[in-house]
Structure formats: C-alpha cells, structure tokens
Amino acid sequence: MEEKVKIRAVLLGGFVVLLIAMGVGRFAYTPLLPPMMEQYGFDADDAGLLASLNYLGYLVGAFAAGALCRVLGEGRLxxxxxxxxxxxxxxxxxxLSLSAVGLLRLxxxxxxxxxxxxxxxxxxNALAREGRDGLAGLFYGGVGFGIVLSGLLAVPLLEQFNATGAWVALGLLSALLLWPVRGLLHGSPVQPRRKKAAAKPPLPRGGRFYRLVAAYGLEGFGYIITGTFLVAAAGTVFEAAGAAGVWIVAGCAAIPSAFLWSQAARRFGALPSLIAAYFLQAIGIALPVFFxxxxxxxxxxxxxxxxxxGIVGMALATGGSLLPAGRARVIGLMTGIYGIGQIIGPFLAGFMAARTGSFDLSLIVAATAVCAGGLLLLPDALRGASSSSSPAP
Structure with missing residues (x-):
C-alpha cells in the first residue's frame, strides 16, 4: 500500500512539474501572443525572435541538464x-521592453x-525501481493539461486584466501549484551522486540509437512548425475564438495520449507503436492543407x-532503457537534439510562409519531416527491435 502511495505521489509530482514548466511556462505564450503584440508593441518579427529565444534556452538547458543532474542531483535541479x-x-x-521579455523567454x-x-x-527511475514503467505516460500528460489550462484561462484573464496581468496571474497560479511536487522530490536523489559521477557510463552507440536520436530530432522540427502555426493556419477556416479553440482541442488530445501510447507500446512493441504515432502525426499535420x-x-x-x-514518452523511454544508469544523460542528449529541430523549424517555416503567403508549404515540410522520422525507425522495427534491447553494433 505504501509503495502504491509513493508511486502516485511521484507521478502527481512529475505531472505538476510539466504542467508548470511546459504547459504554462512555455506554452502560455501561444494564446497570450496576440494581445502581447498589441499591448507591448511587438511586431511579427519581434514575436518570432521571442519564440526563438525560448527555443534557444530550451536547447542550452537540455544539453546542460544531464551534467547538472550528476552534479546537483535531480531533486535540486x-x-x-x-x-x-x-x-x-x-x-x-x-x-514591457523587448530585451527584458526576450531575456525572460530565454x-x-x-x-x-x-x-x-x-x-x-x-x-x-522511480517507476523502473518498482517495475511500473507502463505508468510513465501518465506523467507526460502534464504538458497537455497545462496547455488546456493556460488556453482556457487566457480569455478570462485577458478580459479581467490585460496581457501583463495575465502573465502575473499565471505565475502566481504556478506558485500555488508547487505543493504536490514534494512527492517527486522525496523520491528523487537530492544529493549529488559523486561516486557515480567519476565512472560516468558512456552513451549508447550503434545505428539503432543514432537512428532513434535522428528521428527524435526530425520530430522536434516537424512538431514545432505545427505547434507554432497551427492556430494561424486554423484562422483561415475559423474566426479568432474558433482558431484558439483548435489549440485547446490539441491540448485535450495530448493529456491522455502519452499513457495510451505507452500501453500500445507494451502490447505491440515500442518501435512499431512509435512508428505508428509518427505516421498518424504526419497525416494530422497535412490534413489542414488538403482539407x-x-x-x-x-x-x-x-x-x-x-x-x-506519445512520441516524446515512447522515444525517451526507449532511449533511457538503453542506459538505465544514466537515463538523465540520454534524455538530455535526445531533448537537446529535439531542441535543435525546434530552432531550425520556425526559421525555415517563417521564411517559406513569408514568400508563399500561406502556411501550406510549411505544414507539408513538417509532415514530410515527421514521416521521414518514422521511416528511419522502420528497419529496426522490422528486425524485431524492442525498447529493452541493446543497441546494435
């Protein structure tokens, strides 16, 4: 019974961490951007710069996080x-200045x-110790829940206050939500693991791991193009409120997706399920263009x-299983490669949209990149690779 309570506390704590840091801290920018441009006096180029600074901060943090986990411990980080x-x-x-807001987005x-x-x-790590790896998908649902929460709160906060007041209110809400995180902190190593740091395990090697990392980078590229321009593309079909509602629809679908895909991975295998998710996402990205x-x-x-x-959860679980003693290091590397895709994607998509007058070509490129990521994993799936297997020599 105590073990079940501990697992629930760890999952809830992780869920809330992603809700605060990803769903609100990163993605509240999407629904708040239009009023910010009006109130702060930012133009489209400024908005793109702010988004790129956020992605740059994410990239730097992802590559540094693995080493910082070894030095500080996961709890302190x-x-x-x-x-x-x-x-x-x-x-x-x-x-209100561009330089100050840019630094804050970074x-x-x-x-x-x-x-x-x-x-x-x-x-x-906590789930692996208890043999409950299949529950990892519940944790990643925090991102989708945060997207929905920030999307739903944006309208009433903007009506009650304005863009500046909405940001302050969301910050205060994030602070109030910190209490459940203590369950995760109690289950995480707070002290640096000095003995293990001296014998740092090498990263996995071999084509299977490299293809997984490359496919994850392609997902970062295609995902961020879609995440950046989905609402704008929807604006050609819906009015402003309906276009914003499309973002909430995506967030609602994201809440259970990681858990459902993790269950699919347990039943059908990690790589076949991951490939299916890639191909379905490519179809979803392309649908607004053709329909x-x-x-x-x-x-x-x-x-x-x-x-x-779902792709994030399955890909990181697969990569982490290749180096159980250094999961944070593998996750940091994969998240960094994902971040590189996120930086390249908006620049290229914005360049194409400015010259074609629509987002269609950008979305097609995004769908093609995601499809290519799925195809990269196909040979390993056909060879019967699984999330628990070792990388091929």
Whole structure:
C-alpha cells in the first residue's frame, strides 16, 4: 500500500512539474501572443525572435541538464528549474521592453528544459525501481493539461486584466501549484551522486540509437512548425475564438495520449507503436492543407495533439532503457537534439510562409519531416527491435 502511495505521489509530482514548466511556462505564450503584440508593441518579427529565444534556452538547458543532474542531483535541479519557471512567467507581466521579455523567454526555455529532463529522469527511475514503467505516460500528460489550462484561462484573464496581468496571474497560479511536487522530490536523489559521477557510463552507440536520436530530432522540427502555426493556419477556416479553440482541442488530445501510447507500446512493441504515432502525426499535420475546412483542421489538431506527447514518452523511454544508469544523460542528449529541430523549424517555416503567403508549404515540410522520422525507425522495427534491447553494433 505504501509503495502504491509513493508511486502516485511521484507521478502527481512529475505531472505538476510539466504542467508548470511546459504547459504554462512555455506554452502560455501561444494564446497570450496576440494581445502581447498589441499591448507591448511587438511586431511579427519581434514575436518570432521571442519564440526563438525560448527555443534557444530550451536547447542550452537540455544539453546542460544531464551534467547538472550528476552534479546537483535531480531533486535540486528540479527546484532550480521550477523557481526559474515561476519567476520568469510572473515577471513577463512586469516588463514591457523587448530585451527584458526576450531575456525572460530565454530563462523560461532554460527552466523548462531543466524541469523536463530532471523530472523525466526522476520519474522513469522511480517507476523502473518498482517495475511500473507502463505508468510513465501518465506523467507526460502534464504538458497537455497545462496547455488546456493556460488556453482556457487566457480569455478570462485577458478580459479581467490585460496581457501583463495575465502573465502575473499565471505565475502566481504556478506558485500555488508547487505543493504536490514534494512527492517527486522525496523520491528523487537530492544529493549529488559523486561516486557515480567519476565512472560516468558512456552513451549508447550503434545505428539503432543514432537512428532513434535522428528521428527524435526530425520530430522536434516537424512538431514545432505545427505547434507554432497551427492556430494561424486554423484562422483561415475559423474566426479568432474558433482558431484558439483548435489549440485547446490539441491540448485535450495530448493529456491522455502519452499513457495510451505507452500501453500500445507494451502490447505491440515500442518501435512499431512509435512508428505508428509518427505516421498518424504526419497525416494530422497535412490534413489542414488538403482539407481546409472545420472538419479537416479539427481532425488534424486531434491527431497532432494525440501523438506528440506519445512520441516524446515512447522515444525517451526507449532511449533511457538503453542506459538505465544514466537515463538523465540520454534524455538530455535526445531533448537537446529535439531542441535543435525546434530552432531550425520556425526559421525555415517563417521564411517559406513569408514568400508563399500561406502556411501550406510549411505544414507539408513538417509532415514530410515527421514521416521521414518514422521511416528511419522502420528497419529496426522490422528486425524485431524492442525498447529493452541493446543497441546494435
């Protein structure tokens, strides 16, 4: 009974970490951007710069997080990341200059990477110790729940206050939500693991691991193009409120997706399920282009939201299983490669959209990249690879 309570506390703590750092700290920017542009005086180029700074912070944080987990311990890095996330969220409502908001978006990206890598390592390790790996998908649902929460709160907060007040309110809400995180902190190594740090295990080698990492980078590229332009693309079909609702639809689909895909992976195998998620997401990304109507856009949002966190959960679990003693290091590397895709994607997509006058080509490129990621994994799946197997020589 005590073991069940402990697992629940760890899962709830990890869920709330992702809700705060990812769902609010990173993704509240999407619904709050239009009023921010009006109130802060930002133009489209400024908005793109702010998004890129956030992705840059995420990239730097992802590559640094593995080493910081070894030096500080996952628990301490979680505390640092959460503090930075809450403070940067609230402070975005206290400064109006582009340089100040840009710095805060950079810090928010850094914080979200710290929280994501440290929480993923802590939760996956705790579940592995108890033989409950199949529950990992519940933890990743925190991102989708945070997207829905920030999307639903954006409208009333903006009506009651304005963009600055909405950021401060979301920061205060994030602070109030910190209490459940203690369950994860109690189950994480807070002290640095000095003895293990001296004998740092090497990263997995071989084509199977490299293909997994490359496929994950392609997912980061295709996912961020879609996540950035989904609402804008929906604006050609829906009015403003309906277009914002498409983002909430994607968030709702994301909440259970990681858990459902983890169950599919247990039944059908990790790589076959991962490939299926890649192909379904590629279809979802392309649907608004070929079917530019409410049904096509909504179904596309459902497929996108219903797969992107599932892919994250399955890919990181597969990579982490190749180096159980260094999960945070593997997760940090994979998250960093994912982050590189996130930086390249918006620049390329914005360049194409500016010259074609629509988001269609950008979405097609995103769908092609995601499809290519699935195809990269296909040979290993056909050879009967599984999430628990060792990398091929």
């Amino acid at each position: 979680l505390v640092v990341g959460l503090a930075l996330s809450v403070l940067s969220t609230a402070a975005t409502g206290l400064f 810090v928010a990206g850094l914080a979200s990477a710290f929280c994501f890598v440290a929480a993923s390592g802590a939760v996956l 530019p109507n409410p049904v096509g856009v909504t179904l596309g949002a459902l497929l996108f939201g219903g797969t992107f966190m």
